[in-house]
Amino acid sequence: MRTSTPARVGQYAALLAYLVFLAFPFLWLISTAFKPPQELGSLHPTWIPQNPTLDNFRQAFDEQPLLRAALNSLLAALGAAVIAVLIATPMAYVMARHRGRLARAATGWVVVSQAFPFVLLIIPLFLVLKNLRLINSVPGLVMVYVVWSLPFALWMLAGYVRAVPAELEEAAAVDGAGRLRTLVSVTAPLLAPGIVATALFAFITAWNEFFFALVLLKTPEKQTLPVILTHFIGAEGVADLGPLAAAAFLATLPSLVVFALIQRRITGGMLAGAVKS
C-alpha cells in the first residue's frame, strides 16, 4: 500500500518523538553515572559528562555491599528459574495436551493469579516463613519466587508444547514407547528452546523483583540488589546522585543482556498466542 509523502513525514516525526521519550531517561541515567561531583552539583547539567569518571562506581561499591547483593540476586533468580521450569514443564504439558477440568482449573488459576494484590499473599507467607525460620534467607525467597513465577511459566510453556505436533508423540507411542519415554526422548528435545526462554524470563523477573524481597529480607548481607539500591536513597529522600546512578546502571545490565537474547522469543510467543485466539 502507498502512503503519501506528508503522511510519511508525520509518521517519522511521531516515531522520532517516541524514540526520544523512550530513550532520554536511560541516557540521562548513563550520563549521571559518569559525572564527577562538581558536575552533578552544577545548576546547568549537560548531557555529556565534561570530565567523565569511574569514581561513582568505586564509591557505590564502597558505600553498599553491592557484590554481596548481586550474588544474592543471582542465587535467588537462578534458583527460582531452574525450579520453576522443572516443575512447570510437566504441568504445562498436561495443560496443553489435555482438555478437561484440571487443565481448565489450571488456566483459570493462571489468569486469576495475575490479578491478586500481593499484600494479601505476603502477610500469610511472612507468617508461614517466619514459623519455618525462613525469613531473611535466600532459600525462603526462592520458594516465594518459584510460586510467583509459575503462572507465566505455565502459560509460556503450554504455548511451546502446543507448537510441538501431537502426531510426533503418537508416532512414538505406536512404536511402543511409553508415555514417559515419549516425553523425554521426543517432546523434551523439541521443547528445549522454549524451556530455556521461559527460564531466562523467570530469571529476569526474579532478578528485578522488589516487593517480596523488601518484606522478607531484613539484613544487608542477605538483601538483593533492588533492595540494596534503595539504601542509596537516604531516609529524607536525599541521595548521592552519582553512586546511585552508577549502581542502578550496573543492576540493569544483566536483565538488559538476557532480555535482548530472548525478546524475540517472548514477542514471538505472544504473537503466536494472539494469532491463534
Added chain:
Amino acid sequence: MTLVTERGRPARRAPGGDRPRRGPDHGAWFLVLPALIPILVLSVGPLLYGILLAFTDAQSGRTEPTQWVGTLNFQDLLHDTLFWESFRIGLLWAAGVTVPQFLLALGLALLLNQNLRMRWLARALAIIPWAMPEVVVGIMWRLVYNPDAGILNETLRDLGLGDGRDWLSGLATALPAVIVVGVWAGMPQTTVALLAGLQNTPRELHEAAAVDGAGAWRRFRTVTWPALRPVALAITALNLIWNFNSFALVYVLTNGGPGGRTRLPMLFAYEEAFRYGQFGYAAAMGCVMVAVISIVLAVFLAGRLKGGLKGVLKGGDEA
C-alpha cells in the same frame, strides 16, 4: 483429561475427537503434582489464610494469642478516611496510567506495523523499560526529575519555560509526575500486545478497503479496530489491575509522599502490615482490593476479553 476426571467410566473420545486417547491416564496427575503442591501450599493456602486473617486482630510481635474479631476490621476500614483517600489515589493512578499508555502504545504499535526505517531502533529501545527493574526505573526518573541536577528542569530552562520545580515533592505535581513514569514503564508491554493484535488484521481486508477508497481513519475503524478489540480489552483490563496493585515504582519515587498524595493502596497496606504490624487490618485492605479488582475483571469478562487474554498474558510481570 476426561480420562482423569471421569476415571470410573469408559474413556470418552475428545469432542470432535479425530483420534482416541489411550486408556485411563493416571500419569497426568503425576505430571501435575510437582507444580500443584507448591501452588496449593504457597499460593492458594496463604491466600485463604490471608482472607481468614482479615477477620482477626493479628499483629506482629504480640504475645497474647490472636483473636477472632468478626467484621471489626472491615467496619474500621469503612471509617478510615486515609484508606479511602489512598483508594481514590489508586483508582486515579490506575486510570491515569492505563488510558494514556494505551493511546500512546496504540500509536507506536501502528507505527511499528508500518514499513519505517527506524523501526528496529524503536523496537530495541522499547525493550529497555520492560527489562529494567522497577526500582531502577524509579531511581532513573528521580534523576530526571531532580530539581537542580535533573535534565527535565534544565530542558525547561533552555526552552524558556520557567525555572523548573521539584516535581516529585510538589503537592499538585507529584501524582502527575509519577503517572508519567508509570506510562513510560508499562508502554513496551502494551505496545507488543497491541502489535500482536495488529498482526491479526487480515491484510487483504485492509487492501480491499483501500481499493474501495476508504481513508485511513475509516480503515482503522472498520478493519483494524474490530480485529484489535479483544486484545485491546484484555490488555486494558490487565493494565488497570496491575497498575492498581503496583508498589515498587512509587515506593522509590515518592514513598507515598508528599503528604500521602501518591500513597497507593499497596503502599498503605504495606506500611500498615510491616511498619505498624497490623496484619489483620492490612489483610482486610487486601480483601477490599480483591473485591474491586473482581468487579473490574467481571466487567471486562462481560466484554469478552477471554479470546484476547491469550495474546496478552506476558507473562509476568511485573508486580
